[in-house]
Amino acid sequence: MSLIEQAVKRLDELRRAGFGTDAPDVIDPQSSPAVSQPAPSAIAAAPVEPAVRSASFPIDMRRLAAMGLVSPEDTRSRIAEEFRVIKRPLLANANPAGGSGVARANLIMITSSLPGEGKSFSAFNLAMSIAMELDRSVLLVDADVIRPSLPTLLGLRQSPGLLDLLSDPSVRFSDVHMHTGVEKLSFIPSGNAHPRAAEMLASNAMTSLVGELATRYPDRIIIFDSPPLLVTTESRVLATQMGQIVFVVRAERTLQRDVTQALATIESCPLKLLLLNGAPQTPDGSYSYGYGYGYGQGPGAGK
Numbered sequence: 001m002s003l004i005e006q007a008v009k010r011l012d013e014l015r016r017a018g019f020g021t022d023a024p025d026v027i028d029p030q031s032s033p034a035v036s037q038p039a040p041s042a043i044a045a046a047p048v049e050p051a052v053r054s055a056s057f058p059i060d061m062r063r064l065a066a067m068g069l070v071s072p073e074d075t076r077s078r079i080a081e082e083f084r085v086i087k088r089p090l091l092a093n094a095n096p097a098g099g100s101g102v103a104r105a106n107l108i109m110i111t112s113s114l115p116g117e118g119k120s121f122s123a124f125n126l127a128m129s130i131a132m133e134l135d136r137s138v139l140l141v142d143a144d145v146i147r148p149s150l151p152t153l154l155g156l157r158q159s160p161g162l163l164d165l166l167s168d169p170s171v172r173f174s175d176v177h178m179h180t181g182v183e184k185l186s187f188i189p190s191g192n193a194h195p196r197a198a199e200m201l202a203s204n205a206m207t208s209l210v211g212e213l214a215t216r217y218p219d220r221i222i223i224f225d226s227p228p229l230l231v232t233t234e235s236r237v238l239a240t241q242m243g244q245i246v247f248v249v250r251a252e253r254t255l256q257r258d259v260t261q262a263l264a265t266i267e268s269c270p271l272k273l274l275l276l277n278g279a280p281q282t283p284d285g286s287y288s289y290g291y292g293y294g295y296g297q298g299p300g301a302g303k
Ligand SMILES: Nc1ncnc2c1ncn2[C@@H]1O[C@H](COP(=O)(O)OP(=O)(O)OP(=O)(O)O)[C@@H](O)[C@H]1O
Pocket: 068, 112, 114, 115, 116, 117, 118, 119, 120, 121, 122, 144, 147, 149, 227, 228, 277, 278
C-alpha cells in the first residue's frame, strides 16, 4: 500500500473515531478524571468498546521545581514569573472572543534554528504556566518525533504516542492522551520510533488530527514541541498548520545568520514571536527570559 493510500486509510479511521465529525469530543481533558467518552459516530461505525480510560502519569512537582521548571508548587519562582509574561501575548492572540483574528491561534508551535536552544524547556514551562490559568486547558504534544526529550524531562518512560496514533489503526486517541495530575494539563508523547516519522508528521492523517484539535475546543491551547528548523524538515511542514510560532533564540549562542535562515522557512505562519532564552541576568534579577518583538506580527513578519 502506498504512503498516500495509507494516509487516506488512516484519515478514514480517524473520522470513524470521531475526528472530522460534529460528534462530541473523545479527547476532552476537562472530562471526569482520566475518562474519555467515545463519540457516537465511533460507536456506530466501530465495534462497541467499553469507555476508554486515558493513561495517567502524575508529574513529580518537586522534581520539576528542583530542575528549575515551572511548577504549581512554586508559583512565585522567577521562572514562573517570567512565563507569566511570556504567555500573555500568546493567550491574547488566541482569545476566541476577539484575539488576533488569526485562524488556529490556539495552536502554538515552539521551534528554533538548531538543537539545544531550549525548545522543550520552553514548551513545557509555557504549557504548565497556561495550565495554571483559570479558564484555559492545555494539551502539550511532543512533535519532536526524531529526538523527543519531553519524556526525559518529565520522568516518563517510553509509551505509545503521536506516531502510534498516526500509523497504527488499532491505537485510539485515548491510548496516547495522558493526564498529568495537573488538572488542566494533558500530554501526548511522540510515541514509539517509526522509520517514516517525518512522513507521518506530513501525512493527511496528521493534518486531519491537527485540524480537529484546533477546532473542537477553541479555548484549549495546544502546544507543539518540535525539532529544530535547520536540521530537519518536519517543523517546516507542521508550521504551515499553526496559528502561532514561538521561535526560541538562545542568548549568546544562536547566530543571527541561523535565525534569519530559519525564519525564512516558516514565513507562512502569520504570528511569530521570538523568545530570548537565557539572556544574562541584570542586577535586579530580570531578563533571563523575555520576548523580543523584533520580528513582530502580521504580513512581512520575519523579514
Ligand atoms: N533557560 C534555561 N535555564 C536552564 N536550563 C535551560 C534553559 N533553557 C534550556 N535549558 C536546558 O538546556 C538543555 C537543552 O534544552 P532543550 O532540551 O529544551 O533544548 P531543545 O531546543 O529542545 O533541544 P533539541 O533540539 O535537542 O530538542 C536542557 O538540559 C534544558 O533543561
